[in-house]
Amino acid sequence: MDQVTSALAPPRASSKPAAAGAGNEAAGSVTKRLSNELMTLMMSSSPGISAFPKSDANLFEWAGTIEGPAGTYYAGLTFKISINFPPNYPYVPPAIKFDSPCFHPNVDIASGAICLDILQDKWSAVYSVQTILISLQSLLGEPNNASPLNTDASNIWDKPDAFKAQLMRNYHPISDNSA
Numbered sequence: 001m002d003q004v005t006s007a008l009a010p011p012r013a014s015s016k017p018a019a020a021g022a023g024n025e026a027a028g029s030v031t032k033r034l035s036n037e038l039m040t041l042m043m044s045s046s047p048g049i050s051a052f053p054k055s056d057a058n059l060f061e062w063a064g065t066i067e068g069p070a071g072t073y074y075a076g077l078t079f080k081i082s083i084n085f086p087p088n089y090p091y092v093p094p095a096i097k098f099d100s101p102c103f104h105p106n107v108d109i110a111s112g113a114i115c116l117d118i119l120q121d122k123w124s125a126v127y128s129v130q131t132i133l134i135s136l137q138s139l140l141g142e143p144n145n146a147s148p149l150n151t152d153a154s155n156i157w158d159k160p161d162a163f164k165a166q167l168m169r170n171y172h173p174i175s176d177n178s179a
Helices: 002-008 022-043 129-141 151-156 160-170
Strands: 049-055 058-067 078-084 095-098
Touching: 022 049, 022 058, 022 129, 049 129, 058 129, 078 129, 151 160
Parallel strands: none
Antiparallel strands: 049 058, 058 078, 078 095
C-alpha cells in the first residue's frame, strides 16, 4: 500500500533551481494529466465514445471512436478519430480530426478537420478528452450551420432523405483491424 500511496503523492520539492529541469517537469505534468484523463475516460459510463493512446510508447497520440447519437442521421454509425496532444496541453487544445469520412456541415470530408468552437477560440484548460468527445458526439446531431466547413452538407441538412443518402455514400464502416 505504501507503494501505491507514494506513487499517487505529489513529487517532493527539490533543491534544484526552478529553471533546471523545467521542461521535464512540464512534460511530466502533461503526461500525468493525460494518464489521469485516460483513466477517467476508461472508468466513465459515457456511451458511444472511446479513446486510447495509439501505443504504450506515446501518450500524445490517441485513436478514438464516436458513435452517432440515437435520433440523428448518424445513429448506428461509428467514426474513427485521431487526437494529437501538443506538449503544452491542456493550455492549448489537441488537434482532432475524423479519420473516417464524415459527411457533416462542420467536418471537412476530405481532411477530417473539425470546426468546433471549443477546439479553437473557446478552448479552456478545464476541458478534458471526455468532454471533447461528448461535444463531438453532440455536434453530429446539432451542427453549427452558421459556420459550415462543408457547405454541401449544410445546404441539405434540413432535407433528411437527401442528407442521409449523401452521408451513406461517404460512410465507410470501421473494422477492428483498420489502422
